[in-house]
Amino acid sequence: MLSIKNLVVNYGMINAVRDVSFEVNKGEIVTLIGANGVGKTTILRTISGLVKAASGEISYEGENITRHTPRNIVASGIAHVPEGRHVFKGISVKENLELGAFLRNDAEGIRSTMERVFEHFPILKERIDQDAATLSGGEQQMLAMGRALMAKPRLILLDEPSMGLAPLFIKEIFSIIELIKSEGTTVLLIEQNAKMALTVADRGYVLETGKIVLSGTGEELLNSDEVQKAYLGG
Numbered sequence: 001m002l003s004i005k006n007l008v009v010n011y012g013m014i015n016a017v018r019d020v021s022f023e024v025n026k027g028e029i030v031t032l033i034g035a036n037g038v039g040k041t042t043i044l045r046t047i048s049g050l051v052k053a054a055s056g057e058i059s060y061e062g063e064n065i066t067r068h069t070p071r072n073i074v075a076s077g078i079a080h081v082p083e084g085r086h087v088f089k090g091i092s093v094k095e096n097l098e099l100g101a102f103l104r105n106d107a108e109g110i111r112s113t114m115e116r117v118f119e120h121f122p123i124l125k126e127r128i129d130q131d132a133a134t135l136s137g138g139e140q141q142m143l144a145m146g147r148a149l150m151a152k153p154r155l156i157l158l159d160e161p162s163m164g165l166a167p168l169f170i171k172e173i174f175s176i177i178e179l180i181k182s183e184g185t186t187v188l189l190i191e192q193n194a195k196m197a198l199t200v201a202d203r204g205y206v207l208e209t210g211k212i213v214l215s216g217t218g219e220e221l222l223n224s225d226e227v228q229k230a231y232l233g234g
């Protein structure tokens with residue numbers, strides 16, 4: 001579904017991503033794990049068109065999208081939930097969700113997607129008219145994910161959804177990621193919480209300073225000595 005070939009991304013003189021290649025197949029949860037600053041966020045931002053690749057190719061459903069605009073990329077069915085959540089403060093939960101559907105014009109479909117989002121995140125329904133600024137960190141993460149789902153994406157990019165959340169919320173977020181997959185949406189997940197990410201993932205890739213150093217199924221990586229030592233404290 002998504003194929004990244006020899007991707008290189010620079011910020012001025014800084015070489016953030018060095019020759020990265022990987023694939024995401026339809027229906028999978030694929031995770032990229034690695035320490036802070038190895039280039040995970042940059043890869044997602046490049047897929048979304050927010051950062052331009054210096055070289056390499058990103059193809060999605062057989063089409064080269066490397067130079068497409070962020071708007072076209074959203075329109076082609078890719079939704080991005082950025083790190084740090086970024087919900088719109090000063091407007092309600094409901095208005096935040098409606099903004100996620102800005103490219104849709106099927107009012108009935110939008111309503112039914114919103115109902116689906118409320119089934120996943122009942123707390124958002126309770127807070128529907130509340131200013132998004134009043135939500136807790138975990139609730140804001142749910143709102144950011146719910147907003148992305150409002151676009152009815154076929155591929156969702158999740159940047160560190162567990163960051164800064166209490167353990168109970170983390171469990172809930174990961175079970176919702178599995179639910180999103182079970183409904184047919186493909187997931188590309190980047191995480192510092194390697195254990196949780198590899199537990200839910202079909203496959204994973206380990207990044208070190210802008211390069212992929214290891215790949216395998218979630219289970220293979222969970223059991224690998226290198227991953228145990230470097231990321232699982234084992």
Ligand code: ATP
Binds near residue numbers: 016036038042083
């Ligand atoms: P994090 O978990 O902190 O998001 P990451 O693995 O996602 O880390 P990136 O945020 O992609 O890593 O950063 C990769 C490298 O690029 C780092 O060295 C970082 O300092 C650098 N970098 C990221 N954004 C910029 C920017 N806007 N300008 C310059 N350098 C940047």
